[in-house]
C-alpha cells in the first residue's frame with residue numbers, strides 16, 4: 236500500500252539532495268533522552284504521573300521567534316504547576332514543538348471564491364499563502380524544518396535549564412496576566428502558596444536544586460516518511476534505531492492503519508511512541524496495535540491519544556480501556572479533546588468550543604473511573620498568546636470574536652486563558668482520581 240498523506244514532490248532530484256544532506260546532519264535529540272522519556276511515561280502508564288503534551292497544531296517557520304517559544308513554554312509551565320500542585324502528581328512535560336511542521340488533510344484541495352488549489356500541508360511541504368506558487372510542494376522546506384527545529388530546541392533547552400523554568404519564577408510567569416482575568420488571579424493565589432511552600436523548605440534547610448530546572452521533551456506527528464527516515468540513526472550505545480528528530484513521535488488518526496507505512500515505521504524505532512485513537516477504533520485493532528508496536532510490553536513505550544469527540548467518548552472509550560486492561564500490556568492513556576470537536580462557524584472559521592473540549596476531558600475521566608484505569612494525561616493544541624480561535628471559556632468568546640486574532644496555520648488552539656482554565660478543571664478531576 237502506498238504511504239498515505241505524503242506530498243507529491245514535483246522535483247525528485249531536489250528531494251534526493253535534501254535527504255542526503257539531512258542524513259549527515261547532527262541529531263536534534265539524544266537517544267538517551269528518549270529513553271528517559273520512556274521511563275517517565277512508564278510512570279504515567281502505572282498511574283504515578285500525568286502527561287501534559289501541548290503546542291501548536293502546525294508550527295510555522297515565521298513562528299520561530301524567542302517571544303513565541305517563550306510564551307508557549309510559559310503556558311505549559313503554568314499548566315504543569317497547576318496540575319502538579321493541585322493534584323500532587325508529577326507532570327511529564329512534552330511539547331508539540333520543534334518538529335510539528337507537517338499536516339495530514341481531509342482533502343487534497345482547498346477552494347476559495349471559486350479558485351481551487353492544493354491544500355496547505357504544513358511548512359514542511361508548502362506555503363500557507365493561497366497562491367498557486369506557494370502551494371507547490373518544495374522539498375527544500377525539509378531542510379527548513381531541521382533548522383527551525385534546531386533553533387527551537389536550542390532555546391527551549393536554554394529556558395528549561397538556564398533559570399526561566401525555575402519554580403521560584405512561578406509568579407514571574409504570570410506578571411502580565413495577574414489582574415487581567417479571573418484565571419490569572421486564581422493562578423496568582425496558587426503561585427503565592429507555592430512560594431510559601433518553597434520558603435518553608437528553604438527554612439528547613441532543603442537545598443532545592445530539583446526546582447531550578449525542568450525536563451521538557453519535544454514531540455511531533457511522524458508524517459513525512461522521507462524526513463523521519465533521514466533523521467533515524469543507529470544509537471551508538473544500544474545499536475538500536477532512534478528517530479533523533481524528536482523525543483516522542485506519534486502517528487495520527489488518518490495514517491494509523493495496522494499494515495500501513497507509518498505504523499511500520501514506528502515499530503522500527505526505539506523512541507517512545509504515540510498513536511491517535513479515534514471513534515472508530517475497535518478492541519481487536521487496539522490489541523493488534525499493541526502486539527505490533529510493543530510486543531515486549533515495555534513500560535512507557537506506547538501512549539494512546541484518544542480523540543473521540545465529546546459525544547462519543549463515554550460509550551467509545553470504556554470497551555477499549557477494558558480490552559487493554561485484559562490484554563495486560565502497559566499503556567499511557569492521554570486525552571486529546573481537540574480533534575473530535577472541530578466545527579465551522581457560520582462566518583467561516585474552523586473552531587472548537589471550550590465547553591465541548593472540557594466535556595470530552597470529563598468523559599475521559601468518567602470512562603477511566605468506570606473501568607478503574609488511570610487517566611494518564613492530556614494532549615492539547617494551544618498557544619501562549621491571546622488568540623481568538625476557540626469559542627467559549629472564561630472570556631466567553633463567540634463566533635464574531637474569532638476575526639480579532641485568528642492566527643493558526645491549521646486547527647484552532649486554546650489561548651492562554653483557556654489553557655489555564657482547562658488546567659484548573661483537570662486538576663480538580665485529577666485530585667479526585669488520585670483520591
Ligand SMILES: O=C[C@H](O)[C@H](O)COP(=O)(O)O
Pocket residue numbers: 292338339340341342574645646
Ligand atoms: O491537525 C489535524 C489535521 O491536520 C486537521 O485537523 C485536518 O484538518 P482539515 O480537515 O481541515 O484538513
Ligand SMILES: C=C(OP(=O)(O)O)C(=O)O
Pocket residue numbers: 292339456486487488489511542574646
Ligand atoms: C492531525 C492531528 O490529529 P488527528 O490525527 O488526531 O486528526 C493533530 O494532532 O494535529
Ligand SMILES: [Mn+2]
Pocket residue numbers: 292293574616645646
Ligand atoms: Mn490539529
